[in-house]
Amino acid sequence: MIRIRPAGPADAPALAAAVLRNREHMRAREPYRSEDHYTVEGQAARLADGGKRWFAVDGEELVAVATLSGIVLGPSHSASLGYWVDARYTGQGLATRLADEVCRAAREELGLHRIDACTTFDNHASQRVLAKSGFERIGTAPRYLHINGAWRDYHLFQRILHDDPPPQG
Secondary structure, eight states: OEEEEEOOGGGHHHHHHHHHHTHHHHGGGSOOOOGGGGSHHHHHHHHTSSOEEEEEEETTEEEEEEEEEEEEOTTTOEEEEEEEEOGGGTTSSHHHHHHHHHHHHHHHTTOOSEEEEEEETTOHHHHHHHHHTTOEEEEEEEEEEEETTEEEEEEEEEEEOOOOOOOOO
Protein backbone atom coordinates (compact mmCIF):
# COMPACT_ATOMS: atom_id res chain seq x y z
CA MET A 1 0.00 0.00 0.00
CA ILE A 2 1.32 3.42 -0.94
CA ARG A 3 1.40 6.00 1.82
CA ILE A 4 2.28 9.69 1.81
CA ARG A 5 4.52 11.17 4.49
CA PRO A 6 6.70 14.23 5.07
CA ALA A 7 10.33 13.95 4.00
CA GLY A 8 13.25 14.20 6.40
CA PRO A 9 17.05 14.42 6.28
CA ALA A 10 17.40 10.64 6.72
CA ASP A 11 15.61 10.15 3.37
CA ALA A 12 18.60 11.23 1.26
CA PRO A 13 19.62 7.66 0.28
CA ALA A 14 16.08 6.73 -0.81
CA LEU A 15 15.70 10.00 -2.71
CA ALA A 16 19.06 9.52 -4.45
CA ALA A 17 18.04 6.01 -5.50
CA ALA A 18 14.70 7.30 -6.82
CA VAL A 19 16.14 10.18 -8.85
CA LEU A 20 18.85 7.93 -10.30
CA ARG A 21 16.29 5.24 -11.19
CA ASN A 22 14.09 7.88 -12.89
CA ARG A 23 16.86 9.87 -14.58
CA GLU A 24 15.75 9.09 -18.15
CA HIS A 25 12.05 9.27 -17.28
CA MET A 26 12.48 12.81 -15.94
CA ARG A 27 14.94 14.15 -18.54
CA ALA A 28 12.29 15.86 -20.68
CA ARG A 29 10.86 17.73 -17.66
CA GLU A 30 14.00 18.57 -15.69
CA PRO A 31 16.73 21.21 -15.94
CA TYR A 32 20.29 20.08 -16.52
CA ARG A 33 21.51 18.19 -13.45
CA SER A 34 25.15 17.66 -12.52
CA GLU A 35 26.29 14.17 -11.58
CA ASP A 36 26.28 15.31 -7.92
CA HIS A 37 22.50 15.57 -8.12
CA TYR A 38 22.24 11.79 -8.34
CA THR A 39 24.25 11.12 -5.18
CA VAL A 40 23.22 10.77 -1.56
CA GLU A 41 25.20 13.93 -0.77
CA GLY A 42 23.45 15.84 -3.53
CA GLN A 43 20.04 14.78 -2.30
CA ALA A 44 20.97 15.53 1.32
CA ALA A 45 21.77 19.10 0.24
CA ARG A 46 18.47 19.28 -1.61
CA LEU A 47 16.55 18.10 1.45
CA ALA A 48 18.22 20.88 3.45
CA ASP A 49 17.37 23.67 0.96
CA GLY A 50 14.41 25.07 2.91
CA GLY A 51 11.64 23.57 0.80
CA LYS A 52 9.03 21.26 2.29
CA ARG A 53 8.72 17.80 0.74
CA TRP A 54 6.33 14.90 0.89
CA PHE A 55 7.09 11.42 -0.33
CA ALA A 56 4.87 8.65 -1.57
CA VAL A 57 6.39 5.36 -0.51
CA ASP A 58 5.54 1.83 -1.50
CA GLY A 59 6.90 -0.24 1.37
CA GLU A 60 10.33 1.35 1.81
CA GLU A 61 10.71 2.49 -1.80
CA LEU A 62 10.21 6.16 -2.61
CA VAL A 63 7.92 6.36 -5.67
CA ALA A 64 6.85 10.02 -5.86
CA VAL A 65 7.86 13.41 -4.50
CA ALA A 66 6.04 16.71 -4.04
CA THR A 67 7.83 19.89 -3.03
CA LEU A 68 6.68 23.27 -1.81
CA SER A 69 9.44 25.74 -2.62
CA GLY A 70 9.79 29.49 -2.53
CA ILE A 71 7.67 29.69 0.59
CA VAL A 72 6.91 33.35 1.22
CA LEU A 73 5.07 34.60 4.29
CA GLY A 74 4.02 38.18 4.92
CA PRO A 75 1.23 39.54 2.76
CA SER A 76 1.41 36.81 0.10
CA HIS A 77 1.63 33.63 2.23
CA SER A 78 2.35 31.53 -0.86
CA ALA A 79 4.58 28.84 -2.31
CA SER A 80 5.24 26.91 -5.52
CA LEU A 81 4.34 23.26 -6.00
CA GLY A 82 6.43 20.79 -7.94
CA TYR A 83 6.07 17.01 -8.13
CA TRP A 84 7.13 13.92 -9.99
CA VAL A 85 6.14 10.27 -10.02
CA ASP A 86 8.32 7.21 -10.61
CA ALA A 87 7.96 5.90 -14.18
CA ARG A 88 6.45 2.63 -12.90
CA TYR A 89 3.68 4.47 -10.99
CA THR A 90 2.43 7.07 -13.49
CA GLY A 91 -1.24 7.13 -14.41
CA GLN A 92 -2.40 5.74 -11.05
CA GLY A 93 -3.59 8.97 -9.42
CA LEU A 94 -0.52 9.30 -7.21
CA ALA A 95 0.39 12.84 -8.32
CA THR A 96 -3.16 13.98 -7.57
CA ARG A 97 -3.01 12.41 -4.11
CA LEU A 98 0.29 14.15 -3.46
CA ALA A 99 -0.96 17.53 -4.71
CA ASP A 100 -4.06 17.23 -2.54
CA GLU A 101 -2.00 16.34 0.54
CA VAL A 102 0.44 19.20 -0.04
CA CYS A 103 -2.43 21.68 -0.42
CA ARG A 104 -4.02 20.36 2.79
CA ALA A 105 -0.74 20.72 4.69
CA ALA A 106 -0.04 24.12 3.14
CA ARG A 107 -3.37 25.41 4.44
CA GLU A 108 -3.71 23.59 7.76
CA GLU A 109 -0.09 23.35 8.91
CA LEU A 110 1.63 26.28 7.19
CA GLY A 111 -1.34 28.64 6.91
CA LEU A 112 -0.56 29.46 3.28
CA HIS A 113 -3.08 31.36 1.18
CA ARG A 114 -2.00 30.41 -2.34
CA ILE A 115 -0.04 27.70 -4.17
CA ASP A 116 1.19 28.13 -7.72
CA ALA A 117 2.40 25.51 -10.18
CA CYS A 118 3.42 25.41 -13.82
CA THR A 119 3.63 22.89 -16.66
CA THR A 120 5.09 22.80 -20.13
CA PHE A 121 2.46 23.21 -22.81
CA ASP A 122 2.64 19.53 -23.75
CA ASN A 123 2.44 18.10 -20.21
CA HIS A 124 -1.25 17.26 -20.36
CA ALA A 125 -1.01 14.66 -17.59
CA SER A 126 0.28 17.26 -15.13
CA GLN A 127 -2.36 19.74 -16.26
CA ARG A 128 -5.03 17.12 -15.45
CA VAL A 129 -3.46 16.57 -12.01
CA LEU A 130 -3.62 20.27 -11.26
CA ALA A 131 -7.21 20.58 -12.48
CA LYS A 132 -8.31 17.62 -10.34
CA SER A 133 -6.58 19.22 -7.34
CA GLY A 134 -8.45 22.51 -7.71
CA PHE A 135 -5.86 24.59 -9.55
CA GLU A 136 -6.94 27.02 -12.24
CA ARG A 137 -4.90 28.15 -15.20
CA ILE A 138 -4.01 31.82 -14.79
CA GLY A 139 -1.64 32.53 -17.64
CA THR A 140 1.25 31.70 -19.90
CA ALA A 141 4.94 32.39 -19.44
CA PRO A 142 7.02 32.33 -22.63
CA ARG A 143 10.55 30.91 -22.25
CA TYR A 144 9.91 30.48 -18.52
CA LEU A 145 12.34 27.70 -17.53
CA HIS A 146 15.45 26.19 -19.10
CA ILE A 147 14.52 22.51 -19.32
CA ASN A 148 16.27 19.70 -21.15
CA GLY A 149 18.57 22.10 -22.98
CA ALA A 150 16.15 24.84 -24.07
CA TRP A 151 13.95 27.64 -22.77
CA ARG A 152 10.40 26.28 -22.54
CA ASP A 153 7.01 27.98 -22.55
CA TYR A 154 4.80 27.19 -19.55
CA HIS A 155 1.20 27.37 -18.49
CA LEU A 156 0.81 28.92 -15.02
CA PHE A 157 -1.71 27.66 -12.45
CA GLN A 158 -2.77 28.61 -8.95
CA ARG A 159 -4.96 27.35 -6.17
CA ILE A 160 -6.31 29.72 -3.56
CA LEU A 161 -6.45 27.77 -0.30
CA HIS A 162 -8.42 30.30 1.77
CA ASP A 163 -9.12 34.01 2.02
CA ASP A 164 -8.29 34.52 5.69
CA PRO A 165 -5.86 37.39 6.35
CA PRO A 166 -2.25 36.43 7.08
CA PRO A 167 -1.22 36.29 10.74
CA GLN A 168 -0.19 39.65 12.18
CA GLY A 169 3.10 39.76 13.95
